[in-house]
Structure formats: structure tokens, C-alpha cells
Amino acid sequence: MTALGQILHLPRPTLAAKPPSQSFGxxxxxxxxxxxxxxxxxxxxxxxxxxxxxxRDRMLVAIIGSPHPLQIDGVGGGNPLTCKIAIVGPSPDxxxxxxxxxxxxxxxxxxxxxxxxxxxxxxxxxxxxxxxxLVAARSPSTTIRIRNVNTGMVTRAxxxxxxxxxxxxxxxxxxxxxxxASPVHLSFEDAAGSLTDKLLPTGRAEExxxxxxxxxxxxxxxxxxxxxxxxxxxxxxxxxxxDANRDLFDAVERMRFVAGERMGLGDVxxxxxxxxxxxxxxxxxxxxxxRYLTPWQCHASHAVTGALCLAAATRIRGSVAAGVAAPGDxxxxxxxxxxxxxxxxxxxxxxxxxxxxxxxxxxxxxGFVYVPVEVMVEGQR
Numbered sequence: 001m002t003a004l005g006q007i008l009h010l011p012r013p014t015l016a017a018k019p020p021s022q023s024f025g026x027x028x029x030x031x032x033x034x035x036x037x038x039x040x041x042x043x044x045x046x047x048x049x050x051x052x053x054x055x056r057d058r059m060l061v062a063i064i065g066s067p068h069p070l071q072i073d074g075v076g077g078g079n080p081l082t083c084k085i086a087i088v089g090p091s092p093d094x095x096x097x098x099x100x101x102x103x104x105x106x107x108x109x110x111x112x113x114x115x116x117x118x119x120x121x122x123x124x125x126x127x128x129x130x131x132x133x134l135v136a137a138r139s140p141s142t143t144i145r146i147r148n149v150n151t152g153m154v155t156r157a158x159x160x161x162x163x164x165x166x167x168x169x170x171x172x173x174x175x176x177x178x179x180x181a182s183p184v185h186l187s188f189e190d191a192a193g194s195l196t197d198k199l200l201p202t203g204r205a206e207e208x209x210x211x212x213x214x215x216x217x218x219x220x221x222x223x224x225x226x227x228x229x230x231x232x233x234x235x236x237x238x239x240x241x242x243d244a245n246r247d248l249f250d251a252v253e254r255m256r257f258v259a260g261e262r263m264g265l266g267d268v269x270x271x272x273x274x275x276x277x278x279x280x281x282x283x284x285x286x287x288x289x290x291r292y293l294t295p296w297q298c299h300a301s302h303a304v305t306g307a308l309c310l311a312a313a314t315r316i317r318g319s320v321a322a323g324v325a326a327p328g329d330x331x332x333x334x335x336x337x338x339x340x341x342x343x344x345x346x347x348x349x350x351x352x353x354x355x356x357x358x359x360x361x362x363x364x365x366x367g368f369v370y371v372p373v374e375v376m377v378e379g380q381r
Contacts, residue, residue, distance in 0.1 A: 019368045027376060028368040029059070032128055037120030037359040038176045038301045038339070039081045042369065043128040046089030046099070055376070057103075057112040060085050062375045064105040075369060076105065080272075080294045083107060084121050088128055095154050096147035097135055100125045104272050115265075116221050116273040117148045117194065119304025123184045123359035126157040130166045131363065137161040151194040153220065158185040172360050175340020176301040181360035188308060191220040192351045195273065199351050201263040205318035209255045209262075215319040216263050219312035219353065221305040222274035224259040225320045228291065235280025235289050239298035239338050242291060249296065252276055256295055275306050281324050286334030286341045288314060288325045302337035304357055310335055311346040312353045 019028035032043045042063055049056050061067075064083050065074020076083045083105045091099040102121055104113045126144045129135040135144050143158040160167040160182045170182030192199040196218045206215050215225040228235030231248055242248065256276055260268030268274065276293040283289065292299040292306045299306075311333035313321035335342045345356045 019370075025373050026370040027373055028370055029063070030367075031063075031369045032131065032366045033075065033364040034086075034124035034128060034361055035364055036086075036118075036122065036124030036361045037304055038174070039084055039118065039120035040077065040364070041082075041084035041086050041118075041121045041124060042075060043086045043088060043124060045132060045134075046087050046101070049087060058110075058375045059371050060103055060105055060112050061110045062371045063369050066106050067108050067110045069108060071107065076107070078107060080104070080107070080297055081120075081300065084118060086121050086125060086128065088125055088132075088134065090134060091145075091147050093147050093154075096145045098125065098129050098144060099147050099149050101149040109270075111270055113270070113272050114150055115195065115271050116275075117151050117153065117305050119186065119220065119308065119357070120359065122146065122148070122155060122157070122186060122304070124361040126159045126184060127166055127168075127361050127363060130159070130161070131366070137164045137166060139164045142166075151221075153188065153191050153194055156185075156187040156189075158187075159183075168362050170360070172358060174360055175337070175342065177360070181362055184359045184361050185356065186304070186359060187354075187356040188220060189354045191308060191355065192312070192353060193218050194220055195222055196264050199312070199353070200316070205316050205322075206320055207262075209258045210251070212255065213320055214255070214259065215313055215316070215321060216259055216274070217309050217313045217316065217319070217321075218263065220308040220355075221303075222263050222265065223277050223306055223309040223313075224256055224274050225277045225279060225310065225313055226255075227320055227324060228278040228280045231278065233278065233280075233291075235278060235291060236283065237291060239291075239300055242293075242298040249293070252293060253295065275303065277306055277310055277321075279310070279321055279324050282326050282334065282336050284336050284341060286326070286336040287311075287328050288321060288333070289336040292337065299337070301339035302335055302342050304342070304359065307335040307337075307342045307344055308355050308357065311344040311355055315346060315349060315353060 064076035065071030172183035
């Protein structure tokens with residue numbers, strides 16, 4: 001048997017019935033780490049976590065290893081794209097098969113933000129639901145209805161399951177990743193007004209904050225959209241170049257506070273929402289170029305939810321995005337970002353805009369993540 005044949009015939013791993021460590025001072029929690037799109041997240045079953053929100057959040061912070069820039073006492077990677085958690089369980093909503101709560105954990109602060117959705121991590125929810133038996137696979141493909149608890153939005157995720165087995169390998173390529181994989185088709189139909197109940201929370205396609213023209217759009221996630229040239233930028237800078245420009249982030253952050261208030265989100269000083277997109281005309285055959293702020297760093301590629309919002313914004317007459325976007329075919333929107341181009345299908349107008357996108361996902365490991373007992377008893381003192 002060839003080496004590849006030996007690998008393919010290895011027994012398929014599953015979550016152990018008992019954790020391998022019975023040591024004192026640490027608490028085991030079953031988990032999977034999954035690469036979803038261009039992000040990486042810890043995936044947990046809701047039933048394995050406490051119902052008390054404060055205790056749960058302390059556990060999530062400990063799992064990731066915050067507050068620490070390197071997160072060496074946890075499984076985070078010191079970057080917003082690797083400090084993400086998905087909590088998944090059966091849904092009581094008849095529109096959905098599973099519920100998915102997204103949590104963004106801070107890096108230098110012990111904070112957990114559950115206001116926003118994450119489309120990249122969303123790509124890993126269907127694989128996780130199948131791997132853990134929350135949903136039974138069909139053949140040749142399985143469609144799972146996923147309700148995002150953060151926003152109430154329901155997404156249909158379709159994955160390849162030939163013979164009732166989830167397939168990870170495939171020929172779907174994604175900008176920012178070296179290895180192709182099996183596609184995850186994500187369809188969004190009710191994403192307008194995800195957190196504010198309105199596509200345009202202020203009722204205006206364009207307005208000014210601190211003398212800068214912006215569009216405040218809420219589709220899949222609230223985003224403040226501004227032209228890069230308003231900040232003396234080309235819009236084609238690398239993430240490293242933007243991250244080094246702290247004056248830019250200070251100015252944008254002050255504007256973001258105002259945007260949050262206007263959009264009805266209140267004080268957003270400790271929230272990642274609204275996000276920020278600095279846009280420019282495309283130069284690589286796409287529809288619009290974007291540098292996406294997460295918001296305290298520039299995304300290495302682009303968030304799916306933010307790209308969906310940008311795609312919808314190009315359909316809003318008079319918006320900043322529409323003003324710089326190239327003419328398209330009326331359906332396909334290509335969002336150019338530092339790692340390539342994210343292709344989005346976008347149809348309809350106004351509150352009835354429907355979008356879809358293809359991502360990939362891969363299971364990285366399954367087992368137990370350990371949390372110090374100190375975290376469990378901290379709130380009881």
C-alpha cells in the first residue's frame with residue numbers, strides 16, 4: 001500500500017469519551033478547531049458550556065488565552081482572525097436546524113463581544129454540526145439552516161457529503177489560502193438590518209462624520225464605509241502599512257464611535273461593531289477595492305460579512321460604495337482585498353437584497369481544551 005493509501009485508511013478520529021488528563025486544577029471542555037474561510041476558530045457545543053453568561057465568557061477568555069498579545073496561555077494566535085469562537089447547538093427556531101453564537105475575544109483585554117456575526121467562521125458551522133452529530137448527513141450534499149444568535153439571521157449552508165460522509169478535499173480555491181478544499185455554499189436572504197433592523201439605519205445613503213463622507217449600512221453586519229482617499233490613502237495599501245498608521249486608526253475610531261451612536265448601537269468603544277471599510281475603485285478586474293478594519297487592525301484579507309455589506313452598498317444609489325464601484329453585470333460583485341478578490345452573488349434591491357458566497361472550511365483538530373479551575377470559581381468569591 002502506498003503512503004497515501006496508508007494515510008487514507010487510518011481510523012477516523014472522534015472526540016474522546018473521556019479527556020486524557022485527569023489532573024487537578026484544570027477543567028476539560030470538548031472542542032474542535034476549524035479553519036473557516038480565512039479565519040480560525042474554536043468550535044464548542046452549547047451543551048458543554050455553562051448557562052451563566054459571565055462564567056461562560058470567563059471560560060472563553062481563558063480558552064483563547066487573553067489578555068496577552070501572544071495568548072501563550074491559550075489557543076488564540078494573537079490576531080483578531082484567530083481569537084474567534086463558535087458556540088453551536090440545536091435551534092428552537094423552526095426556520096433553522098442549529099443555532100450559532102459567534103464570540104470575538106479580545107487580545108489585550110479580557111473581553112468577549114457577541115454583538116456581531118462572522119461569515120468566515122460561519123463556514124465552519126455546518127462541518128461542526130455534522131462532525132458532532134447535531135445534524136445527520138445526506139448524500140450527495142447536505143444543506144443546514146443556521147441561525148446566527150447574534151443577529152437572528154438565518155443562512156443556508158450546503159456542503160458536499162457523498163455517501164453521507166463530509167468531504168473536506170476539493171478544487172475550490174480561495175484568496176489567502178494555499179490549498180484548495182471542498183466548497184461551502186452560503187446563502188443569505190434576510191441579512192438587511194442585522195442589528196439595526198434597517199439597511200440604512202439613519203435613512204441616508206451618505207452623510208458626514210468629522211467632515212468625511214460616509215455610508216452607514218447594515219447588511220449582515222453594520223459597517224461604516226468611507227473612501228480611502230478621504231484619509232489621504234490610495235486604498236491599495238498593505239495591512240502592515242495601514243496598521244503602522246496609528247493616526248489613521250485614532251481618527252477612524254473617533255468616527256466609528258459617532259457611527260455607532262447614529263446607527264443605534266450605543267457606546268461601541270468596547271465592541272468590534274460597527275466595522276469599517278475604506279474603499280477605492282477596483283484595479284484587478286473586480287467591482288470595488290476594500291481595506292477592512294476589524295476595527296483595530298486591518299484584515300489580512302476580508303471578512304465575509306463585511307464583503308456582503310459592501311456588495312449590498314454598491315446597489316444603493318448615492319452611497320460611497322456605489323460612487324467608487326465599477327459597473328458590473330448586475331449580479332456578481334468582486335471585492336478586491338489585500339489577499340485577492342472575494343466573489344459575491346448579489347441580487348435584488350433595498351431590504352430585499354439576497355446574497356451568496358462560496359467559502360471553504362477544514363477541521364484542524366478535535367479533542368479537549370483545558371481551562372484553569374481558578375476561572376470557574378473566580379465569580380463566586
